[in-house]
Amino acid sequence: MGGPTDDGGDTKATATDAPSLANRHAELVEELLAGSHRALARVITLIEDRSTGYRAIVSALHEHTGGADVIGVTGSPGAGKSTLVDKLAAAYRDRGDTVGVVAVDPSSPYTGGAVLGDRIRMGSNVGDMDVFFRSMSARGQLGGLSMATADAVKALDAFGKDVVIIETVGAGQNEVDVVRTADTVAVLVQPGSGDDIQTLKAGILEIGDVFVVNKADMDGAERTLAELEEMVHRRESPTKGLDTGHHGFDAPDPPDHGEHDGSEGAGAGADEGAGADESAGASEAAEEAAAWTPEVRRTVANTGEGVEGLIETFDAHARHLRESGEIEATQRRRYAEEIRTLVRSDVGALATAEIDRRGGIDALADAVRRRETDPYSVAAAIVDPIADCVEPSDG
Structure with a gap:
């Protein structure tokens, strides 16, 4: 039941392709690998x-990866991502690093290809062979990242690039996809962007x-700087600044052990409590570190102002890390x-091929419409043969 994979392009690959070169x-x-x-x-x-x-x-390239620092740069359209990435690449080159850039453009509604607008705004490194730039189509994937982007990063890493920068489409909360490919995520915001700050509050804050x-x-x-600082502060310590005490709201003041000079019980309790607090404090300090x-x-x-500090x-x-x-x-x-995504994609491709073998989705939908069958029965008929292949036999 092999069939074309649903990877978003005109592909000849099949879900059952063995990884043999x-x-x-x-x-x-x-x-x-030779450069x-x-x-x-x-x-x-x-x-x-x-x-x-x-x-x-x-x-084949996978075993040669792991040497590059992978940086994701994301944010709303108009925040200046492309210009900043251009300056970052130039600054990395100035210190001797080689750089790969994958700019994930919005897909063209006509061809599915990248619009390539980013290439126009990245002119500082033209002619430098140690800066490899590639503009790729988002292909409708949530967050602007497709599996192809992750694989392209692997190719750049295996090639030997010191730094790989991914610039992604600004697409609201779905931008979290960048986390799955980047080691470090930078979220760009432009001044006076009240809407951007609200978007961050809605979820993007978590990925930066x-x-x-x-x-x-x-x-x-x-x-805007102050608002972001406050948001980061609240993210790290949601209750900081609230008068909750060590144990919660309205916690009583600790007793003044200094007033009980000869009390053995109080002294033992104080020592024990101090030891516990000390241990907890050390644990918290280690966690914070x-x-x-x-x-x-x-x-x-x-x-280029601030680029060196950002690096x-x-x-x-x-x-x-x-x-x-x-x-x-x-x-x-x-x-x-990545494994989950690939498995879902491959199983989906097998299921799509089985649907086609049974006459196509429209024919199956018509049979359901005529009450000759129902959606659950159709799904079971398609998936059961796949399940039989992976479930262990009783023997």
């Missing part, structure tokens, strides 16, 4: 088009490791989500 693709992988930009571009094209054999290519007020030379920048508090930065992308914050977050061990948990979550 064809000779021509094996050569392509070797060339990419051929032409091979890198061809591999990303195969990935974006979801062409036959692309899975085997990505599988760094918040950036871009165009900070505009009116309203200081107010291991946690990352999102930073709020200001930039003026047009002039320092990205570096600090990367160090935090490594030193705290959080990078392992981050990668585990990312790969778990």
Whole structure:
């Protein structure tokens, strides 16, 4: 029951493709690993088009990944993401890093391809072979990221790029998809963006490791900075500032043990309580040391102001991930989500092929409409053969 995968492109790949490299693709992988930009571009094209054999290519590249710092830059349209990414790439190059940029453009309603507007706004690094730029279509995926984007990041990582920057479409709360691909997430907000701040309150706040007020030379920048600082403060300590006491509302004042000089019971209780408080305090301190508090930065992308400081914050977050061990948990979550996505896609492709084999979805819907069957029975007839293949037999 193999069929075309539902990966959002004109694809010849099938859900049952084994990750076995064809000779021509094996050569392509070797060339990419050897540093051929032409091979890198061809591999990303195969990935974006979801062409036959692309899975085997990505599988072969996987063991060579893990060396790049992957940074996601997201935010509402008009926040200056493309200009800032351009300046970030230039600054990274100035310090000797190689850079890959994947700009996820809105899809064209006519061709499904990327609009390519970002390429126009990223002119500082034209001609620099150590900055590889690729504009990709969002292909209607929520959050502006498709599986192709994640695979393209792997190709850039395996190629040896020190830093990979993903710029995503601003699409409200669905922007959380970027978290599944990036190690560090920067959320851009422009001054005076009351609506943007409200959107952050609605959920985007949760994904940001760094918040950036871009165009900070505009009116309203200081107010926006203050609002973001307050939001981060509340995110980290939701009850901070409330008079709740250590144990909750209206907690009584602790007794003054100094007034009971000869009391053994009081002394023992005090020592025991102090020890418990000390232990709890140490545990809380260790937890706080291991946690990352999102930073709020200001930039003026047009002039490059604040870009160096922003990169320092990205570096600090990367160090935090490594030193705290959080990078392992981050990668585990990312790969778990990727496996789920691939399995859902492949099972969906098998089900789609079975629907086609049974005459197509319209024919099945008509049979339901005529009361010859019902939706649950149709679904069971399609899914049961797949379930039989994966369920263990009684024997």
